[in-house]
Amino acid sequence: MTDDDWDAIAGVDGWTRKLRELLQDAAAMATTDTTPAMRLGMSERLTRFVEHSFPNTGAIRTLDDIATRAAISLLEQNVDDRLKSIVTRNLELTTLAKQLEAGAEDAQESAAQIRFARAGKAIAALNDGVATMRELREALTGADDHALIARIDRALNAIQQVRTLLERTGT
Numbered sequence: 001m002t003d004d005d006w007d008a009i010a011g012v013d014g015w016t017r018k019l020r021e022l023l024q025d026a027a028a029m030a031t032t033d034t035t036p037a038m039r040l041g042m043s044e045r046l047t048r049f050v051e052h053s054f055p056n057t058g059a060i061r062t063l064d065d066i067a068t069r070a071a072i073s074l075l076e077q078n079v080d081d082r083l084k085s086i087v088t089r090n091l092e093l094t095t096l097a098k099q100l101e102a103g104a105e106d107a108q109e110s111a112a113q114i115r116f117a118r119a120g121k122a123i124a125a126l127n128d129g130v131a132t133m134r135e136l137r138e139a140l141t142g143a144d145d146h147a148l149i150a151r152i153d154r155a156l157n158a159i160q161q162v163r164t165l166l167e168r169t170g171t
Helices: 011-032 036-052 058-139 143-170
Strands: none
Touching: 011 036, 011 058, 036 058, 058 143
């Protein structure tokens, strides 16, 4: 009997057999095909059962209730699967966000370490330059050297200001 043979079903026994057939089909399909499309299709078949079953006696209404609950259960399984998928993706997103945040913190820390190392190298180079310039300044004694000594003093002051700024911001 196909789903289109609703008119061929008669009496409570006939409707009971049809519902049993539909439920057995649903159970058999559930073991081999758990896709949302299968569950939706089976839910629609059970809904058609409720639409076509007659007469509207207490026994038929009981069969309709069974078919309705089965149809709803199939649809709820689809909703549960989709919710599970959404929750899973949300957890994956949260995990990825935390990983990116940790990566950004690591990158900032690495950048700070690199900046600190470079500032340290610059300060060391400036200290070496200051020592060399002081040695040169002390070696100059002639009258012609006054202009050069004045320029060396200005350069030493400028270097001292840069070194102080690096020490404040770089370390």
